[in-house]
Amino acid sequence: MTSTIEPVRHGSSIGQPLTRRDGPLKVKGQARFAADNLPPGTLHAALCVSKIARGRVKSLDVAAAEAHPGVVKVMTPENAPKLSKDPDLKDVPFTFRIDVLQNDKVRYANQPIAVVIAESLEAATEGARLLAPTYEEETPRIGLDAGEVFTPDAVGVGAPPEQVDGDVEAGLASAAKTFTGTYETPAQYHNAMEPHAAVASWDGDKLHLFMPTQGLAIAQGRLAGLFGIKPTDIHIDSPYLGGGFGSKGVPAGPQVLACMAARLTGKPVKLVPTRSQMYGPMGHRGPTRQTLRLGADEAGKLMALDHHILTASSSFDDFFEPAGRVTTTLYASKSTAIRHEAVRLDTGTPLFMRGPGEASGSVAIESALDELAFDLNMDPLEFRLANYAEVEPFSGKPFSSKALRECYAQGAKAFGWAGRPLKPRQTRDKDGFLVGTGVGTATFPALIFEGMARAEIRADGSGTVEIGALDMGQGAWTALAQIAADGLGLGMEELTFNMGSSDLPNAGIAGGSGHTATAGNAIHAAAQDVIGQLTELAVNDQASPLFGAGNAGVTAAGGRLTRRDDPSRSETFSAILNRAGRAKIEGKGKAGADAAAQKSYAMHAHGAVFAEVKVDPDLGQVRVSRLVGAFAAGRIINPHLVRSQYYGGMIWGLSFALHEKAEMDPRTGRFLNDNLAEYHVPVNADIPAMEAILIPEEDSVVNTLGVKGVGEIGITGTAGAIANAVWHATGIRVRDIPITLDKLLG
Amino acid sequence: MILFDYTRAATVADALATGRQPGAAFLAAGTNLVDLMKGGVTNPERIIDITRLPGLSGIEAKPDGSLRIGALARNSDVADDPHVAKTYPMVAEALLAGASAQLRNAATVGGNLMQRTRCQYFTDAVSPCNKRQPGSGCAALGHATRIHAVQGWSEQCIATHPSDFCVPLAALDASVEIEGQGGTRSVKLTEFHLLPGDHPERETVLEPGELITALTLPAEAARFAGNARYLKVRDRTSYAFAVVSAAAAMILDGGKIGQARLAFGGLALKPWRVTEAEASLAGKAPSPEAYAEAARIALDGAKPTGEANAFKIELARRVAVRALTLAAAGTPARLPALPASPFGIV
Amino acid sequence: MTIPIRLTLNGKPHAIDLDDPRITLLDLLRERLGLTGAKKGCDRGQCGACTVLVDGKRINSCLQLAVSLDGAEVLTIEGLSEGDALHPVQAAFIAHDGFQCGFCTPGQIMSAVGLIREGKAGTDPERIREGMSGNLCRCGAYAGILEAVKDASGRMEQREDAA
Incomplete structure (x- = not known):
């Protein structure tokens, strides 16, 4: 593994492999995450959660809890503040139903059923235990076979559940080879290292929150509705998120409960759910059962691609893992159809989780493709190339850019794909382990949301950019500052960059791999606004060496405006502003999807992931020994950070393939592994030598800056590549994910 | 709390x-x-x-060739003790394959013996569990998972003991020194933990108020130093409980196995040592056939408690064969980077 | 009733009156002493985010009752660097991008410091991976963590050789 990173130079800052600007604070333990705040007089709150999955709470021993030394108050449906809006009302887009003590109903295990507020965390925690709830229990519906199958109105965020392009039955009938396989993926939990903490305090009808969130304005809107106050009266500090992965996209019930507890007691309240309490009210990746039917002609051209998905949502709300979506964009086929069906279960409501839909769908389709390729006696990579989508399937739109061929080529070269035996179980290493290799295609849509930013340049030559953007680890503090610095033509030293607070302009949600595009383009636009005004001042001022250059005739860099046609004629920002008697120039910028471009083009990031695994031939234990990913995602703002995003995604792909699975007892709906000892995510020793190749890609269509997202694409492709590599090593095709050693004992 | x-x-x-x-x-x-x-x-x-408590954390080689390890000695101190590593290498390997460095730096020898099962129905504090609440039933029985027992279980309890450390200790005839009101007594480790039977709430032979003060590895145990391995099959490469593990050791004498030792983790509510399997190896030349026969005997009578753990019986046979093969190949001069892992090839 | 204990915390002696015997070292640091560098990721010894050094050894502070640590020497992330100068492990974590969200980072760094002090891993990647496996990183920064620990370990060895 190499740690040299080549700068991909676009501007002075953009493209530079800068280290994280928040790095020094984070390595010194000085970056303040939400739960690190403890305003004077703060009370501690602990949740009491349901141990049944369906029914109602019959009793809570409030007296026992209140008698415990240090307990101040027990909040139950009896005394919980009544909300201004039914928390189950979905009158605003992006609303998820939450359980916040408005009734005694239990809809899933680990649902909050009471909150104990105390002077100390120890007292609150014991108070919650002393409540010793009793229940009226109904038989829970757990597992994909437990509910009645129906077709949801929409999957993911507003996507159609069924899409058909051509006649798949005819395609299958005409195919030289067909393959049918059913793949299962389990429920997975985000498990951000930082729990969904909230430190809430009220000042009259104004609410202050230290709370990690991936969407400040969404959170403000939700809380404002629930508490009947103005969004602007809610101040949220979220400078750092300890991971989100989708689970902090909307406020979770326990965070709302912290606000309610603060209101009930009139004191600041800190509520940090325990790890196990995060399995339920914070969303998860819904389970899927996916049946792929594929057909190809003799030459390996896909004639039919049929993807059926059965998934699950909760009994009371809608989020359906859109696992088929990836099939509509990935490969060219004469006919393609996707269809989602679902059941309702007594679990918490699923939610978008890193690579929602794409991750689950990718592992199934990439596995199925390999199964058919083997039947066709074709190299899996050649098979993918044979079905390369030159235009987006279904829509027929050209891609705004698609350097996937280059990803395949460079990835294969770096990995050493050539010469791979087609047959499985052909290779052993010197220690006798079975060795196998596999490939998977990575893809994720290049999204952009609506966002705003403001910028200013001051007479002393310094500047500020402000935006309600969020850093959950992707590196927004650094990458967005790089965009800001280049936009204002300043060095990083002259730039003040603020983000992570709801007082700043709304930058939309940090999700969908669209945050750098959204916030970056908003920042860029705000900076352009400032530079435009500054240029206006200079080119119309006879005293300026830039006089008469015209608005398009200057560039901003190094704190100066410079004539494009004559670099010797330039002037500092400071000189321009001082002469004009202006203390500063302020600007605003917006970003959003370009409807015309979206109508004409398909926009996706792409990649190819190659995996090598070793499998113990007798014991079945698997270890990934190499992972190489090559990704093309438009302009790279900071290759250092982007590489880390790819690595992170690839590790999630490894985790998807080999480790993660939430287990429940179907009799009770209770979790069997709602902890980090038994819900396995990879440890350091699971992670092999990795390589991420950044394939250059220019895209003048996708957005002004030409950036696509990099946060989620790494999972796609990787899980399938590993599943394929395990088959190649062992000859055993595991269609029930995760691939655990018991399935490889032969 | x-x-x-x-x-x-x-x-x-x-x-x-x-x-x-x-x-x-x-x-x-x-x-x-x-x-x-x-x-x-x-x-x-x-x-x-x-x-x-004074005097309970020492690791002391006795004149009779035995080793006394104080009950308060930390797991990491025992594993890193040069004498332990050299003389009882599979004890060190098992310790280093357990938990994480942070936990090993804190956890004590006595505590390791006393650790409770990871059975989900025991740890959830609410399910019927005869161990936690005698007479309440065993919720695990209707939904056994991969961590549940395939040996020595009863209708009252199908839990397993999670310790790695105890497995080689059982194989090496370690004994537990117990201090009580009535004085000191010594119990063999293989007899220290109790199988569930009708009283899963009784987990060890300790009487109320008794305290473990030390562990002793007998002089005889040192004779296995040259051919002793611990092998632990896990669902992730590190920081995971064993699915199945085994400690295997032998004394090779002129190309023949003089004596062999074999014990398993992950199968039962106690480290599962099978002396009949050991005896089957005595006098034989080390060979895959001999190991397979020992493994077969070792898993005699094994019975799954559900679909989810039936695989452990065959896996345990294979783990036994591999562990014996590794032991016969000789203890490595330095423990592998991934102790006890199948991938920990030196 | 309070229970008095003494700790040497980041090199300075502290007399602390515990108001509750249930307080863990982690909660003592975070909720009572304002040292919030060590993080609570699981509170059950399953993630390593709370790692600090006690008497020179890395441990999970979430599982240690503070009352039991009377007289101990505790080093947290806040006491690692002197002034503005970063400890070599801290600097290496920045240079090699050994973190993303930064939540597990104080625990990772304290664990790495402990690992290097243990002196068994050196710059061997496999031994570092194993030695750092008690610290989960959900962002998936393991490649950078490995490089950072390897780099810092090498530098610290060199420094000791020179001394």
Whole structure:
């Protein structure tokens, strides 16, 4: 593994492999995450959660809890503040139903059923235990076979559940080879290292929150509705998120409960759910059962691609893992159809989780493709190339850019794909382990949301950019500052960059791999606004060496405006502003999807992931020994950070393939592994030598800056590549994910 | 966690006196006890902190060739002790394959013996569990998972003991030194943990108030130093409990196995040592056939408790064969980077 | 009733009156002493985010009852660097991008410091991976963590050789 990173130079800052600007604070333990705040007089709150999955709470021993030394108050449906809006009302887009003590109903295990507020965390925690709830229990519906199958109105965020392009039955009938396989993926939990903490305090009808969130304005809107106050009266500090992965996209019930507890007691309240309490009210990746039917002609051209998905949502709300979506964009086929069906279960409501839909769908389709390729006696990579989508399937739109061929080529070269035996179980290493290799295609849509930013340049030559953007680890503090610095033509030293607070302009949600595009383009636009005004001042001022250059005739860099046609004629920002008697120039910028471009083009990031695994031939234990990913995602703002995003995604792909699975007892709906000892995510020793190749890609269509997202694409492709590599090593095709050693004992 | 009385014992006598009181629990590192108290699984009213008891953390080679390890010695100190590593390498390997470095730095020898099962129905503090609440039933029985027992279980309890350390200790005939009101007694490790039978709430032979003070590895155990391995099959490469593990050791004598030792982890509520399997190896030349025969005998009578753990029986046979093969190949001069892992090839 | 204990915390002696015997070292640091560098990721010894050094050894502070640590020497992330100068492990984590969200980072760094002090891993990647496996990183920064620990370990060895 190499740690040299080549700068991909676009501007002075953009493209530079800068280290994280928040790095020094984070390595010194000085970056303040939400739960690190403890305003004077703060009370501690602990949740009491349901141990049944369906029914109602019959009793809570409030007296026992209140008698415990240090307990101040027990909040139950009896005394919980009544909300201004039914928390189950979905009158605003992006609303998820939450359980916040408005009734005694239990809809899933680990649902909050009471909150104990105390002077100390120890007292609150014991108070919650002393409540010793009793229940009226109904038989829970757990597992994909437990509910009645129906077709949801929409999957993911507003996507159609069924899409058909051509006649798949005819395609299958005409195919030289067909393959049918059913793949299962389990429920997975985000498990951000930082729990969904909230430190809430009220000042009259104004609410202050230290709370990690991936969407400040969404959170403000939700809380404002629930508490009947103005969004602007809610101040949220979220400078750092300890991971989100989708689970902090909307406020979770326990965070709302912290606000309610603060209101009930009139004191600041800190509520940090325990790890196990995060399995339920914070969303998860819904389970899927996916049946792929594929057909190809003799030459390996896909004639039919049929993807059926059965998934699950909760009994009371809608989020359906859109696992088929990836099939509509990935490969060219004469006919393609996707269809989602679902059941309702007594679990918490699923939610978008890193690579929602794409991750689950990718592992199934990439596995199925390999199964058919083997039947066709074709190299899996050649098979993918044979079905390369030159235009987006279904829509027929050209891609705004698609350097996937280059990803395949460079990835294969770096990995050493050539010469791979087609047959499985052909290779052993010197220690006798079975060795196998596999490939998977990575893809994720290049999204952009609506966002705003403001910028200013001051007479002393310094500047500020402000935006309600969020850093959950992707590196927004650094990458967005790089965009800001280049936009204002300043060095990083002259730039003040603020983000992570709801007082700043709304930058939309940090999700969908669209945050750098959204916030970056908003920042860029705000900076352009400032530079435009500054240029206006200079080119119309006879005293300026830039006089008469015209608005398009200057560039901003190094704190100066410079004539494009004559670099010797330039002037500092400071000189321009001082002469004009202006203390500063302020600007605003917006970003959003370009409807015309979206109508004409398909926009996706792409990649190819190659995996090598070793499998113990007798014991079945698997270890990934190499992972190489090559990704093309438009302009790279900071290759250092982007590489880390790819690595992170690839590790999630490894985790998807080999480790993660939430287990429940179907009799009770209770979790069997709602902890980090038994819900396995990879440890350091699971992670092999990795390589991420950044394939250059220019895209003048996708957005002004030409950036696509990099946060989620790494999972796609990787899980399938590993599943394929395990088959190649062992000859055993595991269609029930995760691939655990018991399935490889032969 | 309930509000408890905290006392720090200054002497063993002190500890024994207070430890007899109802609701008392001894606190050493607390890596298991505090975890269980946080989960409400166990709720001691009185914590007797034994961490300062003098003379209980030493590792001492005795003139008779045995080794005495104080009950308060930390897992990492035992694993890193040069004498232990050299003379009882599979003990060191098992220790280093357990938990994480942080936990090993805290956890004590006595605490390791006393650690409770990871059975989900025991740790959730609410399910029927005969171990936690005698007579309430066994919720695991209808939905056994991969961690549940395939040997030695009863209708009352199908839990397993999670320790790695205890597995080679059982194989090497270690004994447990126990101090009580009536004085000191010594119990073989293989007899220290109790199978569930009709009384899964009784987990060890310790009487209320008794304290483990030391472990002893007999002189005989040192004879296996040259051919001893611990092998642990896990669902992730590190920081995971065993699916199945085995300690295998032998004394090779002129191309033949003089004596062999074989014990398993992950199969039962105690480290599962099978002397019949060991005996089958004695006098034979080391060979895959001999190992397979020993493995077959070792898993005689094994019975799954559900679909999810049936695979462990065959896996355990293979683990036994591999562990014996590794042991026969000789103990490595330095423990592998991934101790006890199938991928820990030196 | 309070229980008095003494700790040497980041090199300075502290007399602390514990108001509750249930307080863990982690909660003592975070909720009572304002040292919020060590993080609570699981509170059950399953993630390593709370790692600090006690008497020079890395441990999970979430599982240690503070009352039991009377007299101990505790080093947290806040006491690692002197002034503005970063400890070599801290600097290496920045240079090699050994973190993303930064939540597990104080625990990772304290664990790495412990690992290097243990002196068994050196710059061997496999031994570092194993030695750092008690610290989960959900962002998936393991490649950078490995490089950072390897780099810092090498530098610290060199420094000791020179001394």
